[in-house]
Amino acid sequence: MTWKIPLFKMYWDEDDVTEVNAAIRTGMSWALGPQIPKFEKLIADYMGTRYCLTFNSGTSALHASLLSYGIGAGDEVIVPSFTFIATANAAKFVGATPVFADIEETTFGLDPADIEAKITPRTKAIIPVHYGGFPCRIGEIKKIADEHGLILIEDAAEAFGAQVDNIKAGAFGDSAILSFCQNKIITTGEGGAVVTSNRDFYERMKLIRSHGRPDTLDYFSTTEILDYVSLGYNFRISSMTAALGIGQFHKVERIITKRRLDAAYYRSKLQSVPGITVPPEQPDTRTVYQLFSLRAEKRDNLMKYLEEKGIMTKIYFPPVHKTHYYQNVLGYTCKLPVTDAVSEDIISLPFYPGITRDEMDFVIEAIQEFEATSP
Numbered sequence: 166m167t168w169k170i171p172l173f174k175m176y177w178d179e180d181d182v183t184e185v186n187a188a189i190r191t192g193m194s195w196a197l198g199p200q201i202p203k204f205e206k207l208i209a210d211y212m213g214t215r216y217c218l219t220f221n222s223g224t225s226a227l228h229a230s231l232l233s234y235g236i237g238a239g240d241e242v243i244v245p246s247f248t249f250i251a252t253a254n255a256a257k258f259v260g261a262t263p264v265f266a267d268i269e270e271t272t273f274g275l276d277p278a279d280i281e282a283k284i285t286p287r288t289k290a291i292i293p294v295h296y297g298g299f300p301c302r303i304g305e306i307k308k309i310a311d312e313h314g315l316i317l318i319e320d321a322a323e324a325f326g327a328q329v330d331n332i333k334a335g336a337f338g339d340s341a342i343l344s345f346c347q348n349k350i351i352t353t354g355e356g357g358a359v360v361t362s363n364r365d366f367y368e369r370m371k372l373i374r375s376h377g378r379p380d381t382l383d384y385f386s387t388t389e390i391l392d393y394v395s396l397g398y399n400f401r402i403s404s405m406t407a408a409l410g411i412g413q414f415h416k417v418e419r420i421i422t423k424r425r426l427d428a429a430y431y432r433s434k435l436q437s438v439p440g441i442t443v444p445p446e447q448p449d450t451r452t453v454y455q456l457f458s459l460r461a462e463k464r465d466n467l468m469k470y471l472e473e474k475g476i477m478t479k480i481y482f483p484p485v486h487k488t489h490y491y492q493n494v495l496g497y498t499c500k501l502p503v504t505d506a507v508s509e510d511i512i513s514l515p516f517y518p519g520i521t522r523d524e525m526d527f528v529i530e531a532i533q534e535f536e537a538t539s540p
């Protein structure tokens with residue numbers, strides 16, 4: 166469907182094209198090229214972590230993280246249900262059990278009290294999500310992880326650049342994952358990364374990312390026979406993908422500034438509309454608004470009304486525990502009242518760095534009209 170105002174658009178410029186063209190024009194090393202460590206260094210420095218490894222998606226970054234921590238059958242991993250399904254599936258990939266904890270209504274992140282309630286002797290890890298660029302209560306969650314000796318993997322797929330107390334969301338945990346899929350803060354079309362300051366974990370991740378082969382030499386330009394020391398996958402990105410990431414990275418602060426300004430505009434116009442609640446920013450945090458989500462009492466009718474005007478909106482997220490796979494195939498029957506309540510009235514509006522004031526006004530006026538006229 167062609168929308169008058171889509172949910173998101175890519176933000177790109179000629180620097181991206183130049184970076185990718187330059188990688189192509191080398192005519193060499195389209196795999197394992199120097200663009201990859203360069204992109205990784207930019208991310209690690211920005212995040213304030215010692216290491217970064219890129220992956221071909223945020224999902225493979227999650228999968229590799231759980232493998233690298235040795236999480237497997239018999240282990241439980243606490244995750245939100247109010248997330249993209251990959252967060253929970255990562256536990257399933259390695260034969261572990263995702264255990265859903267509820268979220269709290271201020272940040273839409275995991276509720277520390279419910280995490281405590283869900284910890285059992287089998288719990289190995291917690292994967293909190295920073296929803297839509299809103300940092301979750303990561304300080305409290307880290308304290309719980311430390312007290313119980315649990316691994317903390319931050320899912321910062323949607324929150325590149327978000328901060329709590331001037332520390333990047335993703336730099337609190339033992340490690341974190343990022344996504345560069347096309348609707349994220351910066352994008353390479355598909356792509357992801359893991360950041361960590363733990364050297365052993367990083368070294369294991371490198372083996373998992375690339376067939377279990379130590380990458381001391383460039384596989385494609387050496388005649389030496391390289392050994393394979395463990396089971397591994399091909400989770401790598403291409404050199405062109407990394408080149409695009411470099412181009413995108415240089416715009417990250419510009420993108421975040423624009424998103425924050427536009428979010429403030431939506432907020433100023435929508436927060437007093439009856440029937441609408443705009444989630445507040447938390448003190449001492451920098452929200453990066455990968456999504457602009459609000460809660461609407463008549464959400465489903467509002468979505469239809471906006472759709473008729475050519476405005477795309479989306480529900481981020483229907484709860485994972487209510488998907489066919491989790492409910493009917495795996496037999497999950499969880500009670501997550503806040504997750505259920507938020508999923509029932511959450512709606513994400515069109516939002517992207519190139520959005521114009523006219524486009525935002527069109528969306529705002531449509532919402533005001535709907536709320537003034539609908540029964």
Ligand SMILES: Cc1ncc(COP(=O)(O)O)c(C=O)c1O
Nearest residue numbers: 222223224249251322344346356
């Ligand atoms: C919270 C969250 N976790 C994980 C992922 C997975 O990332 P990717 O789409 O790059 O595999 C996403 C992406 O949509 C996400 O939003």
